[in-house]
Amino acid sequence: MLSNQKSVYNFNAGPSALPHEVLEKAQSELVDFKSSGMSIMEMSHRSATYEEVHNQAITRLRSLFSIPENYEVLFLQGGASLQFAMVPMNFLAEGKKASYIMSGAWSDKALKEGKMIGEVYEAASTKETNYNRVPSTEEIQYDEQDAYVHITSNNTIFGTQFHEFPETGNVPLIADMSSDILSRPIDVSKFGMIYAGAQKNLGPSGVTVAIIRKDLLENANSTIPTILKYSTHASNNSLYNTPPSFGIYMLGEVLGWMEQQGGLEKIAKNNEEKAKLIYDVIDNSNGFYTGHAEKNSRSLMNITFRVADEQLEKQFLQEAKEAGFVGLNGHRSVGGCRASAYNAVPYAACQALQQFMVDFQTKNQ
Ligand SMILES: *Cc1c(COP(=O)(O)O)cnc(C)c1O
Numbered sequence: 001m002l003s004n005q006k007s008v009y010n011f012n013a014g015p016s017a018l019p020h021e022v023l024e025k026a027q028s029e030l031v032d033f034k035s036s037g038m039s040i041m042e043m044s045h046r047s048a049t050y051e052e053v054h055n056q057a058i059t060r061l062r063s064l065f066s067i068p069e070n071y072e073v074l075f076l077q078g079g080a081s082l083q084f085a086m087v088p089m090n091f092l093a094e095g096k097k098a099s100y101i102m103s104g105a106w107s108d109k110a111l112k113e114g115k116m117i118g119e120v121y122e123a124a125s126t127k128e129t130n131y132n133r134v135p136s137t138e139e140i141q142y143d144e145q146d147a148y149v150h151i152t153s154n155n156t157i158f159g160t161q162f163h164e165f166p167e168t169g170n171v172p173l174i175a176d177m178s179s180d181i182l183s184r185p186i187d188v189s190k191f192g193m194i195y196a197g198a199q200k201n202l203g204p205s206g207v208t209v210a211i212i213r214k215d216l217l218e219n220a221n222s223t224i225p226t227i228l229k230y231s232t233h234a235s236n237n238s239l240y241n242t243p244p245s246f247g248i249y250m251l252g253e254v255l256g257w258m259e260q261q262g263g264l265e266k267i268a269k270n271n272e273e274k275a276k277l278i279y280d281v282i283d284n285s286n287g288f289y290t291g292h293a294e295k296n297s298r299s300l301m302n303i304t305f306r307v308a309d310e311q312l313e314k315q316f317l318q319e320a321k322e323a324g325f326v327g328l329n330g331h332r333s334v335g336g337c338r339a340s341a342y343n344a345v346p347y348a349a350c351q352a353l354q355q356f357m358v359d360f361q362t363k364n365q
Helices: 020-029 048-064 079-091 105-117 214-218 230-235 245-261 263-283 310-322 347-364
Strands: 071-076 097-102 119-125 149-152 173-176 193-197 208-213 289-291 302-307 337-340
Touching: 020 245, 048 071, 048 245, 071 079, 071 214, 071 230, 079 105, 079 173, 079 193, 079 208, 097 105, 105 119, 105 149, 105 173, 208 214, 208 230, 214 230, 245 263, 263 289, 263 302, 263 347, 302 310, 310 337, 310 347
Parallel strands: 097 119, 097 149, 149 173, 173 193
Antiparallel strands: 071 208, 193 208, 289 302, 302 337
8 A cells, every 4th residue: 555645546436536635735724724713614605715715726727727718617516417407407598409419327317407498309329339439520410500519528437538529610519527627638618618526536526617608608598596597606706605615625725736746738648647557457358357438439537347257347346345446346337347547546546456457367367
């Protein structure tokens, strides 16, 4: 085990590993935040001390993700799941349709919510092959009149990821980036909106980040409840109601850690190297391990695989657990194993998993 880390290797899918340094800093500031005599959790969200934390988190997000000026950055609650409903409520106008690129369970849920609100349809789907790849750009069929095209950038459950995004011209592309936001540089200006629950790559659960092009807010539906309007949160700097202040503080600290890592280029490189350690074992195992995702759709965040024999797979998971690996059980809809190697999962943890997989194969094939 690593002496400065915890005694487990955390491969949880979400909530998931946070940078150890951030947890320690939070611990040191927990009881008495910056000599205020109280915890950040105990103070008014209208206080200058909290406001500084809040605004610093926004500033760091803007800078790390190179978010253009014409985008709002919002901190919301209700997880990505509430966004499945808020997106169509705000942006699916009457008489319009919205299209959804179906690449996994989360796109399914997003589409389902869209159906509750208005007219939606599938722009492409890889359901037929149990979502083992993302649709190619050529397969995606949307209409120039659509209110938006919705996409899930990384499919947490199936272990697939878009490595390029479709050009949707004047139709806003809206992306659920819950499980790969800030894992790599992205051209934000290609999107009308990006949203993500924080608990995979950004911080603890309870905060949802939404990045929205300002002109979309101006034309959004106005006949929905105040709290569900993006414009309410935008015009109040995400302080319309009490925000999840501790979560936002943690998010700001995670972003600070990312800056210290060298920003998104460096983080993307680290993520590539980490995922490669495990994919290499799969590819060199002569079929002992098989990946769920087709190679060109592979996710760098969630690595889904099976062990050749079902009995051996059970044994693999059991022995992995005993060796200190946490969270390797695959999602019930795919089965098998899943290693989630988000930003905060150390290279050394992936190295340890690589070694464990190699040793397990040697002993059991
Ligand atoms: C985890 C996840 C969600 C659900 O997030 P909640 O915060 O639980 O609502 C949605 N989409 C993707 C891609 C996810 O990984």
